[in-house]
Amino acid sequence: xxxxxxxxxxxxxxxxxxxxxxxxxxxxxxxxxxxxxxxxxxxxxxxxxxxxxxxxxxxxxxxxxxxxxxxxxxxxxxxxxxxxxxxxxxxxxxxxx
Numbered sequence: 001x002x003x004x005x006x007x008x009x010x011x012x013x014x015x016x017x018x019x020x021x022x023x024x025x026x027x028x029x030x031x032x033x034x035x036x037x038x039x040x041x042x043x044x045x046x047x048x049x050x051x052x053x054x055x056x057x058x059x060x061x062x063x064x065x066x067x068x069x070x071x072x073x074x075x076x077x078x079x080x081x082x083x084x085x086x087x088x089x090x091x092x093x094x095x096x097x
Contacts, residue, residue: 023053030062039070 030045046063053059067081 020053020056023049023056023059026052027059027062034066039066039072039075042066043075 026045026049030042030049033039033042033045043063043066046059046066049059050056050063064081064083067075067077070076
């Protein structure tokens with residue numbers, strides 16, 4: 001059985017990641033554009049979000065997913081999709097962020 005008390009203590013004492021409002025706005029736009037099938041524009045907004053918040057791993061993941069899976073072959077870029085955020089190790093772990 002999980003230790004609910006330990007989990008509760010962790011959740012209430014672990015600070016949330018800081019949010020960059022400008023980057024979050026770009027991510028919202030990118031997600032909506034992606035849902036609307038406007039992939040070129042979505043890529044642009046993901047890149048703008050990363051320019052504002054370059055250490056946000058979920059934003060990198062969103063862009064990488066589009067670049068790896070775009071149905072338009074001209075938009076696919078495996079090299080960029082497999083790149084990693086600057087200053088980050090590909091083998092990041094809890095002990096080695």
